[in-house]
Amino acid sequence: EAGVAQSPRYKIIEKRQSVAFWCNPISGHATLYWYQQILGQGPKLLIQFQNNGVVDDSQLPKDRFSAERLKGVDSTLKIQPAKLEDSAVYLCASSFISNEQFFGPGTRLTVL
Amino acid sequence: GENVEQHPSTLSVQEGDSAVIKCTYSDSASNYFPWYKQELGKGPQLIIDIRSNVGEKKDQRIAVTLNKTAKHFSLHITETQPEDSAVYFCAASSLSGGYNKLIFGAGTRLAVHP
Numbered sequence: 575e576a577g578v579a580q581s582p583r584y585k586i587i588e589k590r591q592s593v594a595f596w597c598n599p600i601s602g603h604a605t606l607y608w609y610q611q612i613l614g615q616g617p618k619l620l621i622q623f624q625n626n627g628v629v630d631d632s633q634l635p636k637d638r639f640s641a642e643r644l645k646g647v648d649s650t651l652k653i654q655p656a657k658l659e660d661s662a663v664y665l666c667a668s669s670f671i672s673n674e675q676f677f678g679p680g681t682r683l684t685v686l
Numbered sequence: 687g688e689n690v691e692q693h694p695s696t697l698s699v700q701e702g703d704s705a706v707i708k709c710t711y712s713d714s715a716s717n718y719f720p721w722y723k724q725e726l727g728k729g730p731q732l733i734i735d736i737r738s739n740v741g742e743k744k745d746q747r748i749a750v751t752l753n754k755t756a757k758h759f760s761l762h763i764t765e766t767q768p769e770d771s772a773v774y775f776c777a778a779s780s781l782s783g784g785y786n787k788l789i790f791g792a793g794t795r796l797a798v799h800p
Contacts, residue, residue: 616790673718677729
């Protein structure tokens with residue numbers, strides 16, 4: 575079974591630029607999550623989708639972050655404009671029915 | 687809000703020794719407690735989980751215990767090996783908007799020395 579795919583794996587941008595991350599969940603997984611993991615901390619949930627609907631985006635900084643999951647499969651997370659404090663690893667995870675979440679390898683973002 | 691505290695932040699053991707990592711949670715409604723292992727440059731990988739109707743669960747060298755009254759749970763690794771070296775995260779589920787979400791601890795960096 576293929577795991578959660580993410581791209582790119584690394585991204586370096588200047589502050590105020592925009593960036594987008596892509597995630598392809600495990601086939602058949604209805605729930606998709608985006609997490610932000612700052613160095614030395616645990617993952618923090620940014621947004622959770624159930625199929626193509628948002629069920630929790632309470633921690634998403636909506637003035638600069640946006641996410642979509644068209645057709646209930648792939649998802650993109652965008653930051654515009656980026657700030658220095660957005661430097662982190664962005665993790666995508668998916669789950670089927672149970673709570674068990676499967677994580678992708680993450681995208682490491684560096685904002686200069 | 688919901689909170690998960692994890693201790694210690696770093697742990698160094700000799701190969702063959704046991705390692706114990708402890709977590710406490712604040713939401714008494716939490717009913718699912720997974721443990722993840724994260725190696726350098728990789729995403730977290732689920733290694734074991736426990737649900738609130740169970741007090742202990744074991745899988746080979748790994749065991750997890752849960753005390754719902756005290757709101758804490760622990761990860762036990764026996765006969766540690768160098769390949770166990772990684773960052774370990776505990777998490778607790780919390781209900782939000784009708785859906786469960788995971789609240790993670792800050793992580794424990796485990797180093798197993800040969």
